[in-house]
Amino acid sequence: MTSLPSPRRRLRIGPGTILLAALAVYVIAILWSGNTQFLRPGNILGMLTRAVALGITAVGQTIVILCASIDLSVAALISASAVLASVVMGGSTTMIVPAILAVLLLGMVVGLVNGLVITRLRVNPLIATLGMAMVIQGILSAVVSNFAGEVPRSFRSFDSGTVLGLPVSLIFLGLVAAGASAILNWTRFGSNIYAVGGNIDAARLAGIRTDRVIIAAHLLCSLCASVTGLYLAARLGSGAPWIGRDGMYDLESIAVAVIGGTVLAGGRGGIWGTMAGVAIFAMIDSLFNVLGVDAFAKQVLRGGIIVAAVAAYAIGSRRLVA
Amino acid sequence: MTDAALPRPRRLSRLLRVNPIWLVLLILIGAIVALNPDFTEPQGYMNFLRRAAPLCILAAGQVFVLTSGGFDLSVGSTITLTVVGASMLLYNNEAATWWVILAMLGAGGVIGLVNGLVVALLRVPSLIATLGTMITVSGIGLMWSGGAPRGYLTDGFRAAGRFMWRDVPVIGLLPAALLVLIGGGAVLWWLMHGTNYGRLLHAVGDNPEAARLAGVPVARVRVLAFVVSSLSAVVAGILLGGFSGVSLDVGTGYELQAITAAVLGGTQLLGGRGAVGAALGGALTLTAIFTLLNFLGLPQPVREVVQGLILISAVALAVCRRDA
Numbered sequence: 001m002t003s004l005p006s007p008r009r010r011l012r013i014g015p016g017t018i019l020l021a022a023l024a025v026y027v028i029a030i031l032w033s034g035n036t037q038f039l040r041p042g043n044i045l046g047m048l049t050r051a052v053a054l055g056i057t058a059v060g061q062t063i064v065i066l067c068a069s070i071d072l073s074v075a076a077l078i079s080a081s082a083v084l085a086s087v088v089m090g091g092s093t094t095m096i097v098p099a100i101l102a103v104l105l106l107g108m109v110v111g112l113v114n115g116l117v118i119t120r121l122r123v124n125p126l127i128a129t130l131g132m133a134m135v136i137q138g139i140l141s142a143v144v145s146n147f148a149g150e151v152p153r154s155f156r157s158f159d160s161g162t163v164l165g166l167p168v169s170l171i172f173l174g175l176v177a178a179g180a181s182a183i184l185n186w187t188r189f190g191s192n193i194y195a196v197g198g199n200i201d202a203a204r205l206a207g208i209r210t211d212r213v214i215i216a217a218h219l220l221c222s223l224c225a226s227v228t229g230l231y232l233a234a235r236l237g238s239g240a241p242w243i244g245r246d247g248m249y250d251l252e253s254i255a256v257a258v259i260g261g262t263v264l265a266g267g268r269g270g271i272w273g274t275m276a277g278v279a280i281f282a283m284i285d286s287l288f289n290v291l292g293v294d295a296f297a298k299q300v301l302r303g304g305i306i307v308a309a310v311a312a313y314a315i316g317s318r319r320l321v322a
Numbered sequence: 323m324t325d326a327a328l329p330r331p332r333r334l335s336r337l338l339r340v341n342p343i344w345l346v347l348l349i350l351i352g353a354i355v356a357l358n359p360d361f362t363e364p365q366g367y368m369n370f371l372r373r374a375a376p377l378c379i380l381a382a383g384q385v386f387v388l389t390s391g392g393f394d395l396s397v398g399s400t401i402t403l404t405v406v407g408a409s410m411l412l413y414n415n416e417a418a419t420w421w422v423i424l425a426m427l428g429a430g431g432v433i434g435l436v437n438g439l440v441v442a443l444l445r446v447p448s449l450i451a452t453l454g455t456m457i458t459v460s461g462i463g464l465m466w467s468g469g470a471p472r473g474y475l476t477d478g479f480r481a482a483g484r485f486m487w488r489d490v491p492v493i494g495l496l497p498a499a500l501l502v503l504i505g506g507g508a509v510l511w512w513l514m515h516g517t518n519y520g521r522l523l524h525a526v527g528d529n530p531e532a533a534r535l536a537g538v539p540v541a542r543v544r545v546l547a548f549v550v551s552s553l554s555a556v557v558a559g560i561l562l563g564g565f566s567g568v569s570l571d572v573g574t575g576y577e578l579q580a581i582t583a584a585v586l587g588g589t590q591l592l593g594g595r596g597a598v599g600a601a602l603g604g605a606l607t608l609t610a611i612f613t614l615l616n617f618l619g620l621p622q623p624v625r626e627v628v629q630g631l632i633l634i635s636a637v638a639l640a641v642c643r644r645d646a
Contacts, residue, residue, distance in 0.1 A: 117634060121634075126449075135627050138630065139627060141626070142621065255453065264450070296464040296469070300457075302461075306453065310451075
């Protein structure tokens with residue numbers, strides 16, 4: 001037996017390191033600017049609550065990226081789900097359950113079609129979901145052009161309610177993340193996702209039905225996006241055909257997953273890294289507000305930060321990327 | 323493999339080798355002419371070519387990045403920056419036209435260089451890297467103009483997109499944009515298919531590791547591909563500014579249209595195969611589809627649905643053809 005050379009110890013940068021660095025920058029910047037009230041628990045909770053929509057979407061996005069796929073249709077699906085929810089509810093409490101069911105059904109259909117186009121027609125996932133985004137957005141814009149429908153007051157507690165002093169939406173995000181993490185870590189389906197993302201040919205030869213895994217991952221991702229649509233309808237009181245696109249949920253969910261250490265090529269990463277990425281984005285936004293950074297300068301810095309965070313992982317990696 | 327086992331009749335195989343995009347384009351042009359006979363007048367088809375020119379240049383530039391195995395999502399905001407920046411710099415001063423064009427090309431070169439260096443040296447996937455530049459560049463455009471662009475594009479600057487020579491023998495009309503398209507297309511075609519660089523680019527896109535081991539300067543080849551794409555975006559921006567004027571969303575959506583056009587032309591995503599001529603065909607086809615939908619009186623949202631469906635089916639068909 002030839003012994004393999006032991007891997008060289010390198011400085012490994014993980015999502016935890018980046019989260020700690022971001023936290024340190026956040027605290028120092030706030031102490032420096034003298035706005036210490038932003039370090040109170042209430043403000044921190046508020047900051048995290050503003051990231052719930054991105055967080056739920058990013059959980060789904062992480063799952064598809066782990067099996068080496070990607071979903072660019074989430075933003076359009078979020079808009080469509082929010083509009084569908086508020087139109088079906090139409091302000092009446094009795095329609096809440098049918099609206100939720102309709103939205104989840106929409107999410108499942110979109111996820112199923114995405115998965116089938118990718119696996120059966122073997123269309124590159126980027127193109128398949130981009131095309132899906134255009135189809136959803138086009139239909140949606142043809143049907144509604146402004147805020148449509150209304151969400152009843154009771155449904156708005158999905159956003160504004162609290163349990164034991166914690167916001168309901170934040171608890172919900174925690175449950176979604178914990179559920180997804182449990183599926184990925186403790187079920188056969190979860191390990192199949194990592195196997196398919198790591199090496200799809202090896203996974204197939206090992207007897208995994210790779211197509212089913214990819215389709216199921218897309219189903220979960222679209223379900224997460226449609227739930228985000230429900231949440232945004234609760235927060236805004238009504239759905240509009242541009243809320244997903246304006247939030248840039250498609251690209252931002254990919255960015256937070258990647259910042260959280262999930263590799264775009266698939267097979268490596270996890271939900272908690274993504275949650276760290278979401279927290280980092282929330283801190284950046286909050287910090288810009290505290291320091292009074294101009295809205296446009298904010299955008300410039302944001303682009304740079306995304307690239308810098310991803311570049312930080314590449315330190316010590318010799319793999320070529322496309 | 324099945325190709326070797328079962329040789330097809332020669333005439334059929336030669337027919338199959340013609341890129342089907344040209345056939346599709348012919349059919350679409352036929353449909354447009356059937357709906358609107360005015361299209362056969364110089365005014366009709368020259369206007370069509372003028373409108374298609376920016377997308378053609380942009381798609382031809384995008385092919386370089388796609389062939390290298392990456393994506394360039396920053397071209398849309400580069401177009402916007404070109405138009406907004408030029409209007410800010412020109413400020414209605416006709417004499418400034420030439421150096422403003424040079425300055426914009428310089429800015430495009432810098433954007434491409436940053437994209438390329440971030441991908442090649444920092445090893446950030448191009449999807450994320452160019453997404454970052456997309457956000458940053460559009461932020462720069464907003465900051466520079468304060469959210470509402472001031473100044474105007476001078477007539478000299480707008481000439482490339484707007485000017486038409488009249489009473490030209492044989493063809494009647496000759497838009498300046500068509501000359502830019504032919505010139506730009508020829509340069510990009512030569513770079514891809516007539517130089518060693520084009521071959522190196524294909525090698526890098528097909529298998530970067532193998533290319534590196536064979537001594538290809540992978541990083542340099544990649545950086546140049548991003549620079550070519552960004553420069554093509556600046557040229558497209560100059561053309562678009564010429565006929566649509568100054569606004570903050572001139573470039574919106576063009577990155578996806580450019581990728582769609584290249585894919586329609588048979589460019590393979592994730593690298594290794596791409597042709598400039600076919601991308602031009604793809605861009606013309608996409609513009610023809612939009613023209614046709616316009617003639618049919620379909621509203622903008624329907625165009626989006628159709629573009630989405632075309633994108634998916636083009637790639638699905640390409641996969642089928644490759645396996646057949």
